[in-house]
Each structure stands twice: as structure tokens, then as C-alpha cells.
Amino acid sequence: MLVALRDDFPILKREVNGYPLIYLDNAATTQKPQVVLDAMNEYYTSSNSNVHRAVHTLAGEATEGYESCRSQLKEWFNAERAVITSGTTEAINLVAHAWGRANLSEGDAIVLTEMEHHSDIVPWQMLAEERGIELRYVPVLEDFTLDMEVYAASLENAKLVCVVHTSNVLGVRNPLEKITELAHSNGALVLIDAAQGVPHERIDFQESDADFMAFSAHKMCGPTGIGALLVRPEVFETMQPFMGGGDMIETVTINGSTYQTNEHKFEAGTPRIAEAIGWCAAFEWMSKLDLRKEHQRLIGIAQWVANELRSMGISVYGRHDAADSAVVSFLHPSIQSEDLAHLFDARGIAVRTGHHCAQPLLHRLGISGTVRASFYLYNTMDEAETFIEQLKYITERFG
Amino acid sequence: MTYPEELAELIEEFQDIDDKMERLEMVFDMADEVIPFPPEHWTQTTKIQGCQSEAHVKVELQDGKILMLSGADAKLVQGLMGILSIAINGSAPAQALLLSPNFAEEMGILNSLSPSRSNGFRNMFDKVMKEIRILE
Numbered sequence: 001m002l003v004a005l006r007d008d009f010p011i012l013k014r015e016v017n018g019y020p021l022i023y024l025d026n027a028a029t030t031q032k033p034q035v036v037l038d039a040m041n042e043y044y045t046s047s048n049s050n051v052h053r054a055v056h057t058l059a060g061e062a063t064e065g066y067e068s069c070r071s072q073l074k075e076w077f078n079a080e081r082a083v084i085t086s087g088t089t090e091a092i093n094l095v096a097h098a099w100g101r102a103n104l105s106e107g108d109a110i111v112l113t114e115m116e117h118h119s120d121i122v123p124w125q126m127l128a129e130e131r132g133i134e135l136r137y138v139p140v141l142e143d144f145t146l147d148m149e150v151y152a153a154s155l156e157n158a159k160l161v162c163v164v165h166t167s168n169v170l171g172v173r174n175p176l177e178k179i180t181e182l183a184h185s186n187g188a189l190v191l192i193d194a195a196q197g198v199p200h201e202r203i204d205f206q207e208s209d210a211d212f213m214a215f216s217a218h219k220m221c222g223p224t225g226i227g228a229l230l231v232r233p234e235v236f237e238t239m240q241p242f243m244g245g246g247d248m249i250e251t252v253t254i255n256g257s258t259y260q261t262n263e264h265k266f267e268a269g270t271p272r273i274a275e276a277i278g279w280c281a282a283f284e285w286m287s288k289l290d291l292r293k294e295h296q297r298l299i300g301i302a303q304w305v306a307n308e309l310r311s312m313g314i315s316v317y318g319r320h321d322a323a324d325s326a327v328v329s330f331l332h333p334s335i336q337s338e339d340l341a342h343l344f345d346a347r348g349i350a351v352r353t354g355h356h357c358a359q360p361l362l363h364r365l366g367i368s369g370t371v372r373a374s375f376y377l378y379n380t381m382d383e384a385e386t387f388i389e390q391l392k393y394i395t396e397r398f399g
Numbered sequence: 400m401t402y403p404e405e406l407a408e409l410i411e412e413f414q415d416i417d418d419k420m421e422r423l424e425m426v427f428d429m430a431d432e433v434i435p436f437p438p439e440h441w442t443q444t445t446k447i448q449g450c451q452s453e454a455h456v457k458v459e460l461q462d463g464k465i466l467m468l469s470g471a472d473a474k475l476v477q478g479l480m481g482i483l484s485i486a487i488n489g490s491a492p493a494q495a496l497l498l499s500p501n502f503a504e505e506m507g508i509l510n511s512l513s514p515s516r517s518n519g520f521r522n523m524f525d526k527v528m529k530e531i532r533i534l535e
Contacts, residue, residue: 343423
């Protein structure tokens with residue numbers, strides 16, 4: 001089964017520095033199956049056109065392809081409103097501009113966590129500076145979980161809670177159900193940054209009870225440059241457009257404009273048509289998999305890797321319980337992280353190093369960066385074993 | 400261009416290596432060539448900008464000859480510093496200024512590095528040359 005799955009990814013057949021590629025940088029971006037490449041190629045080869053108003057055949061095909069992505073999003077996530085964005089970052093910025101500016105004012109508070117990716121911190125800092133909004137950060141405890149007592153206490157007068165579904169550094173999946181319940185009972189809305197959650201878990205947006213959910217296609221076998229913001233319908237009605245231009249209007253006169261009432265209101269300009277079509281193909285490809293079973297397999301690999309690293313005296317940052325993601329962050333005691341990543345690369349192994357766009361979290365952990373190996377659907381236990389073997393070899397030679 | 404003898408030999412040695420890990424190992428070994436620049440002397444002025452690692456360099460003249468002091472948190476960067484030290488230490492400023500950064504490409508070491516590291520090397524080279532021009 002896994003061999004057949006790997007065959008769907010042409011890039012996995014390549015060698016890097018004379019060694020078979022072992023791609024363990026999936027938390028940054030995942031590889032694309034051939035069906036995604038074919039769908040995008042087919043669009044540009046046969047149907048390339050702009051979407052919506054034109055009546056010719058190509059425009060119809062492009063529109064159908066683009067809008068089928070939205071339908072797919074709504075079906076996959078059980079959501080009523082799905083705005084197509086350039087990715088998680090734009091989706092969160094959209095909330096800050098379209099909802100935040102219309103609904104927040106001086107003295108209001110937003111609750112964030114120290115575990116957030118920069119894309120779920122910086123937009124709020126910018127809005128806070130502009131509007132005099134208070135930002136409250138929930139600390140991360142020594143066991144790499146959120147301090148839920150501080151969280152509960154921070155909700156007073158808060159209008160919005162922004163929380164990462166699963167940490168891109170620690171792999172920890174947060175207790176979103178509890179977080180959302182507490183936020184709502186205190187009158188705050190909830191935005192979930194699900195960039196690392198959607199690749200591993202089939203999320204039911206309505207069941208999650210969140211108000212906003214942001215994520216990217218490229219972390220779930222889809223193309224780069226496209227993502228989505230799911231919004232609860234009642235909240236959607238309270239959002240104001242922030243980017244003006246073509247496609248988002250109903251009428252334009254020299255005296256003013258009226259706007260579309262559906263998701264197009266937030267999708268000014270020519271959208272990412274080929275990417276939407278590619279993402280659709282990725283959903284179709286993923287729908288054939290048992291994601292729950294695959295996740296169990298991957299978390300098993302991550303647990304094994306983490307234990308092997310610990311047995312080598314290497315510090316592992318994170319947790320690998322059943323619901324967490326297959327991300328293993330670590331620091332070697334004697335080889336600097338970037339040096340280590342270069343040495344892995346010399347053996348065809350791709351890992352990531354640095355702050356992973358989560359500097360407040362690393363500051364809390366008292367470190368400036370980690371080496372991160374992250375596993376996805378096409379990774380095998382054999383690859384994990386090679387990764388550990390090579391690490392042992394590198395340690396012996398360079399440690 | 401013609402390189403100083405020691406550097407020319409080093410370029411040749413690097414060119415003979417096919418395996419990337421061996422090449423990296425050799426860069427690591429070059430870290431021993433560095434004249435240490437202790438972290439307590441690191442400042443914003445000595446910092447090599449645009450380098451992913453914490454990397455610092457200071458150029459002095461000793462009896463009219465160049466003395467490059469350097470330090471970094473990554474061994475690979477220290478190795479690159481060591482290679483540049485071999486290329487310029489003990490030279491007269493006018494002679495060192497003739498050096499082109501292309502020697503690193505001829506060695507094949509830049510191909511072994513990430514683009515950010517390659518840029519870091521170029522930034523280090525430019526900073527060192529700028530300091531030499533001031534000292535000249």
C-alpha cells in the first residue's frame with residue numbers, strides 16, 4: 001500500500017547528493033502527488049482563462065474548476081463559508097482586517113498563546129498597535145502544553161481567542177474543544193490556526209464550533225500559494241471587505257461601490273485558479289486514504305524517532321501522544337543545528353532548522369532554534385531508521 | 400586568477416573531493432585555521448549581517464600584514480572563516496584586495512551550502528574587504 005502511495009509522488013524517486021531523497025520537512029511543505037501536477041498542467045494546457053463573468057467555454061471551465069475547490073472545501077470541512085486565500089497567513093490577516101477592524105476597538109483584548117506561529121502573532125500586534133487593543137499571551141508549560149489556568153483567567157473582556165491547532169515546533173495538538181468552549185462561554189470568538197492540523201486530521205468545522213479556521217493547501221499535498229479561511233455564517237456577516245478591486249464588487253459608480261455578499265467579497269482580483277484546481281485534485285487523492293490510520297502510523301514513527309534521539313542523549317522538544325502530529329524537534333548536544341542539517345543533506349535527508357517562525361515559543365523554551373524532522377503520508381519506517389543511522393554516523397564522525 | 404600558493408593548493412584539494420560529506424568535513428577542519436575572536440568582543444560592528452549564524456569578524460594590521468580574527472557559533476561558518484584566513488592572513492592589504500570571492504566557487508564549497516550560507520560567505524568576504532580598504 002505504502003509503495004503504491006509513494007509511486008504517486010514523482011519527486012520521491014530523485015536522488016540528492018547521490019542518495020535517495022528522504023524528505024522530512026513536511027511541516028514546512030509537503031510533496032505533491034502526480035494527480036495534482038496533472039490537474040494544474042491540464043488547466044494551463046486546455047482551459048486557461050479568467051474566472052467568473054466571461055461567457056466563453058474556457059472561462060466556464062476555469063470558473064467551474066475554481067469554484068469546485070470551494071465546494072470541495074465546504075464538503076471536506078463541513079463548512080458553510082470558505083474564503084479562498086493565498087494561505088494561512090493571508091487568512092489570518094483577513095480576519096484581522098475584515099473582522100478585527102470592524103468589531104474591535106480600544107480597550108478590547110485578544111488572547112493568543114506563546115505557541116503561535118508568527119503568522120498568528122504579527123497581524124494581531126499590528127492591529128493592537130493601530131487600535132489600542134490588549135494582547136494577552138497564554139504561557140507554555142514545561143510539559144509543552146498550554147497553561148489552561150492562565151488561559152481561563154485571561155478571558156475576561158476578551159473578544160477573540162487565537163490558538164494554533166497543532167504546534168509546528170512541538171507537534172502538540174492543543175485541547176481545542178475545551179479552549180473553544182471556555183472562549184464562547186466568556187463571549188469571545190475563536191480563530192484556529194489549523195495549518196498543521198488539517199494535514200493530519202479530518203476536521204469538521206461546524207462540530208469544532210470555532211468561528212474562524214485558517215489553513216494552507218501546500219501542507220496537505222496541494223499547491224503552494226493557496227489556502228482558505230472557514231468562517232461561521234453569522235460571523236461572516238459581520239466582516240467588512242478590506243481589499244478592493246475586481247471580482248469583489250456588485251456595482252461600481254464614480255460615487256461609490258457595492259460589494260458581493262458571498263465569499264467573493266474577500267477575493268478581490270484574479271484568484272489562484274490553477275492552484276485551486278490542483279488543491280481539488282489533492283483532496284480527491286487524500287479522500288482515498290484512511291487519514292486516521294495513516295496518522296497512527298506516522299505518530300508511531302515519530303515516537304520511535306523521539307525515543308531513539310533521547311537514548312542518544314539528544315534533547316527532544318515536544319510531545320508525541322496519539323493526537324499530536326509527527327513532528328520531532330531536537331537539539332544535538334555537540335553539533336550545531338545548521339551544521340547538522342548540512343550533514344544530513346549530504347546524505348539526501350531534508351530536515352529544517354531555525355526558529356520555525358515561532359520565536360516567542362523558543363524564547364519560552366530558552367533556545368534559539370531546533371532541528372526539526374517532520375513525517376507525512378509517504379514517509380516510511382525504513383526512512384526513519386536511515387535517519388537515525390545517519391545521525392549516529394554523523395555524531396561519531398563530527399560530534 | 401592566480402591565487403597565493405597555499406590557497407591554490409587548497410582549491411585543488413577541494414576540487415578532488417566528490418562526496419559532499421567529505422567536502423563538508425574538510426570545511427569543518429578549516430575551522431582550526433581561524434585566529435579566534437572571542438564572543439566577549441563581538442559587537443554590532445563586528446557582526447556579519449545576513450548570515451544565519453552568529454558570525455563576527457575583525458581585521459587588523461600587524462607589521463603591515465593582515466590579521467583576520469573571526470568567530471561563529473556554527474562550525475561550518477568557522478570553516479569558511481578559516482579558508483578566508485588562509486587566503487588573506489599575512490598578505491599586504493593591496494595584495495589581499497586583489498582576491499576575488501570566486502575562489503570559493505572554484506573550490507566547489509558554495510555548491511555544498513544552502514543559498515543563505517553562500518550569501519553569508521559573500522557577506523563575510525565583502526565585510527573583510529571593506530575593512531581592509533579602510534586599513535590600507
